[in-house]
Amino acid sequence: MKRSLLLSLLLLAGTAGASPVRAGGDVALLLRQEAGGQRTGLLSMGPRLSLDLGRYFALSADYRFAWASEGNVASATTLYHRTSLRPEFHLPVRTTDFVLAAGPALTVVHTSLGGTGTRASATYSRLGVSGGAAVDIHLASLTLRTGVDVVWAARRMDVSVGLGALYSFGGSP
Numbered sequence: 001m002k003r004s005l006l007l008s009l010l011l012l013a014g015t016a017g018a019s020p021v022r023a024g025g026d027v028a029l030l031l032r033q034e035a036g037g038q039r040t041g042l043l044s045m046g047p048r049l050s051l052d053l054g055r056y057f058a059l060s061a062d063y064r065f066a067w068a069s070e071g072n073v074a075s076a077t078t079l080y081h082r083t084s085l086r087p088e089f090h091l092p093v094r095t096t097d098f099v100l101a102a103g104p105a106l107t108v109v110h111t112s113l114g115g116t117g118t119r120a121s122a123t124y125s126r127l128g129v130s131g132g133a134a135v136d137i138h139l140a141s142l143t144l145r146t147g148v149d150v151v152w153a154a155r156r157m158d159v160s161v162g163l164g165a166l167y168s169f170g171g172s173p
Helices: 002-015
Strands: 021-033 039-052 057-070 075-093 096-114 119-139 142-153 156-169
Touching: 021 057, 021 142, 039 075, 039 156, 075 119, 096 142
Parallel strands: none
Antiparallel strands: 021 039, 021 156, 039 057, 057 075, 075 096, 096 119, 119 142, 142 156
């Protein structure tokens, strides 16, 4: 099933003309919504892969990682992982694209609490809907991106504002 889906996407992209694969990374300020409604700011980063499906559409996959540690006597460490797969709509204006994207996102959070000799940890995952808006600036085979992403999950909404760079393989966008 996975191979046939990938093959179908590649064939569909091949009929649309030049279809570069772009790979790169993002750095963002992640504002996680906590239980009380307040937001915690974390620096997140991770890789991004994009497959252009013609001039107006792309399929994008990304992974984000963030880490937070606090406390002196009793420490708390939180690891945040998010992965998403989203179709994107591109509105081209000269060398700039205005991008809208939406799709599923899986978030996994692991928290450990510890003191003198005692440790406790919890891991949970949430399936949510990811949406975003971005501006891509194309510089030959390099694409610079700035954007805002929002992930809606049960009783939670996380927002990230970030910058990224993608390198095009197989042609210019």
